[in-house]
Amino acid sequence: MTDNYDLLVIGGGINGAGIARDAAGRGLKVLLVEKDDLASHTSSASTKLVHGGLRYLEHYEFRLVAESLREREVLLRNAPHIIWPLRFVMPHEPSMRPKWMLRLGLALYDRIGGRTSLPKSKRVDLRIAPHRNTLQGRLKSGFEYSDCWVEDSRLVVLTAKDAEERGAEILVRTECTGLERNASNWIAHLQSGAGVRSVTAQAVVNAAGPFVDRVAVTALGQGTPAHLRLVKGSHIILSRRFAGDHAYIFQQPDGRIVFAIPYERDFTLIGTTDLLYEGDLDDVAISPKEIAYLIEAASRYFSSAITEDEIVSSYSGVRPLYEDHAASNSTVTRDYVFELDKEGGAPILSVYGGKITTYRKLAEHALEKLGRVLALPGKAWTADAPLPGGDMPDGDFAAFLWRISERYEWLPPEMLLRLARAYGTRIEAVIGSAGSLGELGAHMGGNLYEAELRYLFDAEYARTAQDVLWRRSKLGLHLPVGAQQAVADWFAAETS
Template sequence: MSERFDLLVIGGGINGAGIARDAAGRGLSVALVEKDDLASHTSSASTKLVHGGLRYLEHYEFRLVAESLREREVLLANAPHIIWPLRFVLPHEPGMRPKWMLRAGLFLYDRLGGRKTLPGSHKVDLRDPPHRAILQDHLTSGFEYSDCWVEDSRLVVLTAMDAEERGAKVWMRTECIALERKADHWVATLSDPDGERVVEAKAVVNAAGPFVDKVAKSALGEGTPAHLRLVKGSHIIVPRAYSGDHAYIFQQADDRIVFAIPYERDFTLIGTTDLLYEGDLDHVEIAAEEREYLREAATRYLRSGITEEDIVHTYSGVRPLYEDNAASNSTVTRDYVFEIDADGGAPILSVYGGKITTYRKLAEHALEKLADHAEIPSQGWTAHAPLPGGDIEKGDFARFLWKASDRFSWVPPEMLLRLCRAYGTRIDRVLSDAHSLDELGTHLGGDLYEAELRYLVDCEYARSAEDVLWRRSKLGLHLSDETQESVREWFSSRS
């Protein structure tokens, strides 16, 4: 007899994980399936910001910006280990957006979302340190404001973990290959490395991101290409391009903006692009013209410049945006849209668009939409529910780190900071009963020990070296090729 669920969620990105978590917390039986690893596509390829979207004000998306600004502080409170405040400096570029427009936009930005804890915006003299030594001479004034940074793929993993801890089934490397609608339920055929199985669900959520049309076609016999615009965004990573913990926003002649953000202590992240994408969704890579665009965008502002040889890593993702017939890829809405089909029997809800910042509200709204066609408890609960490891007293990460340094005095400071940032209060589960580095098991290299790998396998769904090096962490940027090969060998020895 096949397993039966109230809700089958297809897609292990941020939206799918968020919907599964919310539904499980309301008491529904939930299955979340992802054909690859969690956050293995769009949700690990973002600019890694929890932000209101300052530039969306130009396109009059006030609802989206206001909701995003409110969510910014909700998420910061619920996951202060993987989300933290970041100050952004927006230089005024003569001949582009006038100062009055920037000032007016920031005035709205400070007020639309009911800002509570983050400092507001103010004018900044770029002729003063540290900007004078970083930026080109013609840039003399600008503005500074607040948003937040997020470890995007970890946000997805922690959300899925919380869903499972509340009763959901989370199945990775499990693809939904067929959907058959009945009057009051769906029959789904799932394929994983061990074979195929069939499950039933009263309702289906299609949160497959860029694969949303493929799933819709499987369920309904036809996709919805008229409602989907696939837009590729790419980023480059270079050695630390400037000192300081602030980020920059560089305006471009094509009316786009490019971010330069301190990244992983030793690097600067530069992105993003907006290109219509029609290629292989399973193998998305940066194009040569994107590398050049981002390099030149930063070089026009940074005194040091960025060369092709400086690029140490790149990544790309495809955004499944709702087609609103905007003239350019950069102006198409980033808001989320739902399409529900319940005419032929059991309902299926497809999710288009969205951004990391609004994933929690998206989940609430998705379940509200489904409630018209299925039995969904109405009480939302996630606004004040910390994610795993996020139950840090008063959200004070600095104090939490200080206490951890006293408890784990034998852990090197940089390693302890990384572990506290990644795991928050669950660092105890990673380090377990160890009292020295030798008790953490095999030292694979750098600050990576076997105890951490065991935790990631047992608790965070890691099944390969790439899961660990690029999604559960960004250790792939820091560890030597030899150490990375040791991680691969460790996983191979378990299979």
């Protein structure tokens, strides 16, 4: 028997999850399939910012920046546990952009998105703490502005979870290996560990990220009319380089910028690069050239040069950008583009580009596009709908943390904060009826207990240690090898 759906979404990154959520909330019967884990590619390899994209103003992408800044407010309101404000300090480098240009750009950045809950930009003296001794003495002044941090892979998982709770079916480790079109629907062949399953759908959304052309070939026998530029971005992670909760944004002689961001309490994240990528999309890793670039970029500003020995980890992702024939990879548009093909039968919508910040709006526009060829129920609804765990009064995370610290006074403060950030109001589902650490099940190491693994397995699609240690969390940076092996052993027992 073949299952029938209104919409098949291929790709479990942020765009696919966002479209599935929006469509399910409008009353469509939705199936999302992801060949690996949710957010296992580009969507977990970002710089982890919800931002307008200050540097896009130089390329006159005013619509994208304005939309992104408006969406920054929406996402901050709807997911205050995994998204929070972050101040960025940009040292003035006399050999690069002049002060008047920076001042003008930041003034526009403060206003172009409309009303904001975040502090405005201002000048900053780099000769005083906390910047003195962190940055090179030649750097005297700069500017400070606001954007937001996001736990990117958790954003994807929570978006998919909300889609499921609104009726969507979410299948991870399930690959669409065949697509056949007729006048009224698509027949899709899905391969998973359980075997091959066939389903039908009135429409298909190809949100496969860097694999978008691979899916298009499966569906249409050829790539889509749009041209794709695959650009690799890599990051390095160092032990904590500077004190304070602020981040730095460093201008580079090639016109690019590199961020240095406090990361996971004990670390500093530095990135990103922009390199044309033509390698294996399933095996993306940082290159020696990129490591050298990031080290040089940050060492140009820090008072003491970075060495390769300081790098404790790295990650890389490939961004599927719409080919606009820009001369530089860093200036290719980050805006999103749709290609709708309905020749010969049921429609397929392919998604190019986009960024985490605009994923919700991208989903709305995708449904609008499909609405031109299908009768879709419902209307846009996601702007005022909190993601799972984000339903806090006034979006006040600090007040929420205070309340649960009184309720779970037996939890160590560091563990309480991590769980509150990861799960928000759903922390109750993680902890259950436990009243002490001993009631959380086996201790895996650090502040990770079996109760959390059970929740991630049952409620958040986690099936391997990697899913937990590097996507549902970043505990892979904190737990010793033995603890990580204990997590792997737990999953092996659950899935055997």
